[in-house]
Amino acid sequence: MEFINLKAQYAAYKTEIDAATLATLASGRFIMGKEVETLESALCDYTGAKYAVSCSSGTDALFIALLALRIKEQDEVIVSPFTFAATIEAIALRGGKPVFVDIQERDANIDPDLIEKAVTPRTKAIIPVSLYGNCADFDPINEIANRRGLIVIEDGCQSFGAIYKGKKSGNLCAIGTTSFFPSKPLGCYGDGGAIFTSDETLYNKMARIRNHGQTERYEHEEIGLNGRLDALQAAILNVKLKHFDDELAARRAIAARYDEALADVKRLPHDQNGAIAQYTIRIQDRDRLARALSDRGVPTAIHYPKPLHLQRAYAYLGYKSGDFPIAEKLANEVLSLPFSAFLAQEEQEQTIAAVKALCR
Numbered sequence: 001m002e003f004i005n006l007k008a009q010y011a012a013y014k015t016e017i018d019a020a021t022l023a024t025l026a027s028g029r030f031i032m033g034k035e036v037e038t039l040e041s042a043l044c045d046y047t048g049a050k051y052a053v054s055c056s057s058g059t060d061a062l063f064i065a066l067l068a069l070r071i072k073e074q075d076e077v078i079v080s081p082f083t084f085a086a087t088i089e090a091i092a093l094r095g096g097k098p099v100f101v102d103i104q105e106r107d108a109n110i111d112p113d114l115i116e117k118a119v120t121p122r123t124k125a126i127i128p129v130s131l132y133g134n135c136a137d138f139d140p141i142n143e144i145a146n147r148r149g150l151i152v153i154e155d156g157c158q159s160f161g162a163i164y165k166g167k168k169s170g171n172l173c174a175i176g177t178t179s180f181f182p183s184k185p186l187g188c189y190g191d192g193g194a195i196f197t198s199d200e201t202l203y204n205k206m207a208r209i210r211n212h213g214q215t216e217r218y219e220h221e222e223i224g225l226n227g228r229l230d231a232l233q234a235a236i237l238n239v240k241l242k243h244f245d246d247e248l249a250a251r252r253a254i255a256a257r258y259d260e261a262l263a264d265v266k267r268l269p270h271d272q273n274g275a276i277a278q279y280t281i282r283i284q285d286r287d288r289l290a291r292a293l294s295d296r297g298v299p300t301a302i303h304y305p306k307p308l309h310l311q312r313a314y315a316y317l318g319y320k321s322g323d324f325p326i327a328e329k330l331a332n333e334v335l336s337l338p339f340s341a342f343l344a345q346e347e348q349e350q351t352i353a354a355v356k357a358l359c360r
């Protein structure tokens, strides 16, 4: 059994993906061009954001956003420590300071009630992560940001397709970002990402930065980078986006099946309007369970075993064990089960039976 069955996914769309890929190869246009434009317009339609800038990865989406906001040395950005390192890399690479705030236990997202205490005169932005496909609680976060003059950037790398109070992830605050890494809710077959905004000035800036800060060829308005999405990946995404809502419905149905069968097992609740990037249970003796499931042919994953404030790369920030108790507790307990729209019925049953037998 695969943790995420990308082979089955490709097989389901093979005819369309092969045709789109071959047509792009034949077009001779591999950078920017029609497929990229089509995708950006479809992403706007899907998320409701006025503008979308496709880019080379979720990591670069965050980096381009911070470059556009001119985050610089000593600037502080508030973020949760229970996320993938990419959420804070861009802050640190700019010489800024990630300021951690603990998560809420119910959804593993940043706790809005703790944010205000972390705001200082140096705070410039807040990056809530919509982890596991559950949107962070954007109403109170946007309210604090408006009152304190801060910008909010959603790290929606795991939440494309999720809905928060009627609005889609990516369109919940000043800037949204996502990742098209293959295992993400909407994945391409390589690296990719996107940035969303409804602010025209920010859009123009981010679109320029993504392409070397150019306004036209060899006219560099500002410092940028090569953060473009390949036309081939855009062509694949244009096919996959058409099937995305069906995949989301299948994910939600499989999650409901797991919920019903594993009602006695402690779980990290998922929002039925979320993107359900992972199906995650919580268990005290997590590593033993992961080994036992593997012995029964059930692969698992841990997102994430060590919070960022305890990682060696970020030791210079001066945090220590015990600083963010909820993040540390979840890091010891979470275990994600095999999950994707293409998880076969027998695989679901095999997973359920193994978890039930081992979690008695």
Ligand SMILES: Cc1ncc(COP(=O)(O)O)c(C=O)c1O
Binding pocket: 057, 058, 059, 060, 083, 084, 086, 087, 129, 155, 157, 158, 178, 179, 180, 181, 191, 192, 193
């Ligand atoms: C929460 C989060 N942020 C950022 C990223 C970075 O995305 P990418 O792998 O596309 O650079 C990821 C994906 O791995 C992620 O899960």
